[in-house]
Amino acid sequence: MKKDILFIIPSLNIGGGEKSLVNLLQQIDYENYNVDLFLINKKGVFLDFLPKEVNILDTPRNLEIFNQSLQKSILKFLINGKLRLAFDRIIFFIGNRKNISVAKREQYTWKYMKSAIGIIDKNYDVAIGYLEKTSNYICADCIKANKKVAWIHTDYNKLKADKVFDEKYFSKFDYVVTVSDQCKDILSIKFVDYKDKIRVIENIVSSRIINKLSKENISLPISRNEKVIVSVGRLSYEKGFDIAVQACKILKSKGLKIKWILVGDGQERNSLEEMIYENGLKDEFLLVGSTPNPYKYLAKADIYVQPSRYEGKSIAIDEAKILYKPIVATNFSTIKDQLTNNINGIITEMNSNALSNGIESLIINDNLYTSIVSNLKNTVVSKEKEIYKLYELIEN
Missing domain, CATH: 3.40.50.2000 (Glycogen Phosphorylase B;)
Structure with a gap:
């Protein structure tokens, strides 16, 4: 059964x-x-x-209303005579404006959302x-x-x-x-x-799905002498893409020809766009938005970069391994579960200078690059x- x-x-x-x-x-x-x-x-x-x-x-009707804007949800609850839910929606809104961590806001306001879900x-x-x-x-x-x-x-x-x-x-x-x-x-x-x-x-x-999707054709503004760097992830503070933009600036200042493609979207997009513009990187650092198929970009990469401040276990790193892309990652607390330095990638300190140095080492050291690719090809990554x-x- x-x-x-x-x-x-x-x-x-x-x-x-x-x-x-x-x-x-x-x-x-x-x-x-x-x-x-x-x-x-x-x-x-x-x-x-x-x-x-x-x-x-089906989403519970009260939760659908709760998820609407503050004004709309309160009005609908009041019209339906659900005064307690209207009150909970107001307290939920106030609680999410408190100057505490996102996690604590989510914890402390949970009981107000709970009333809209029921059992x-x-x-x-x-x-x-x-x-x-x-x-x-x-x-x-x-x-x-x-x-x-x-x-x-x-x-x-x-x-x-x-x-x-x-x-x-x-x-x-x-x-x-x-x-x-x-x-x-x-x-x-x-x-x-x-x-x-x-x-x-x-x-x-799944290596089978990733390899299949990576074959989708895309057109990118890449010159023949440019090294392509790809990063994938939500545009949020913990992913460290501000560190990536600064690292790109350093690499450009050294005369290295690169095209850095960032696949993803999120609340940091506007600030990253400002950083890119202020540092004169609009031709070098491209935000291509979110897509359910990042592998079509990953397939074009010479190097994959994960500049995170913290991760549980990065899915993107495992996906880059499946496509045999040398990886440069910051030393967030769980990185050694996935990378061994100079064996299947480069682990750097969590700052733009160290990150740029790690990327540069793969660009200028052909032996290191080839060795890492070879090691990746001899590694089983798929976790079905x-x-x-x-x-x-x-x-x-």
């Missing part, structure tokens, strides 16, 4: 966790599992990549909050399930979350999954009482078999 599984995530916008979920859903054995998906917002470029077997739940009627065999914070809180408070799983995709120390708040929620889960051994070690130290619940399931990447770890949690 098929088991009923629910996955929960805020949306399917461009992001590592979102891409990881789509990859996972493409691997699931639908002869043995029925899969529902709960989205806070039914939007995102990855919606079109969901397998046809996945059933997206989902169906009872599941397994419910999975697939992204830290709200996805996990929905799983714990709003879902009926025989087994519950939380998922943490990042270095918890960098979240700036309220540990006591999360500790209360960890007690409600049968398992807490994270994406790397380093992330597991961090959680085990932070949440000692729950360390026996913590499991590692790495982000699933990680799905069996999930089956083990479901069936255990």
Whole structure:
């Protein structure tokens, strides 16, 4: 008899966790599992990549109203006589304007959003909050399930979350999954009482899909003597793309001919555009926006660069490995789970000078470049078999 599984995530916008979920859903054995998906917002470029077997739940009507603008949502709640929800929407708005970390705002305002979701009627065999914070809180408070799983995709120390708040929620889960051994070690130290619940399931990447999509033709303004650098990710502070822009300026000042292509979108786009303009890099540093197929750009790269301030485990780095692209990455806390310096990439200090030096070493040192490419070709990266770890949690 098929088991009923629910996955929960805020949306399917461009992001590592979102891409990881789509990859996972493409691997699931639908002869043995029925899969529902709960989205806070039914939007995102990855919606079109969901397998046809996945059933997206209808958004609760009160949550649809709650997600609207402050003025519209309050007015609709008042018209419908739902004074408590109108009050919760106001407090939710005020709470999200407080000068505290994004994670703490999300934690402290959760109880006001919770009232708009209520309890989902169906009872599941397994419910999975697939992204830290709200996805996990929905799983714990709003879902009926025989087994519950939380998922943490990042270095918890960098979240700036309220540990006591999360500790209360960890007690409600049968398992807490994270994406790397380093992330597991961090959680085990932070949440000692729950360390026996913590499991590692790495982000699933598919070499078959990546190689297929990388063959899509694109036209780029690249001269024959330019080295192409590609970075992929959400345009947000933790991804460190401001460091990348400064590194590009240094490389240009040294007379190196490069074209740096940044694939992604986010709240930092305007500030990055200003930096690019102010540093005279409009011909060298290109923002091409978000796309569900970054591999068509990655295929054009000579070098892949990940300038992050922190990561859980970078999906983009594993994808670059699959296409045999030498990688330069900053020394964020979990990087050694993915790279060995001078073997399959270059690890640099987290500043623009060090990053530019790492890139330059690959441009001018043909032997190093060739050696890294050779090592990448002899490495198995694809992680489709990680799905069996999930089956083990479901069936255990």
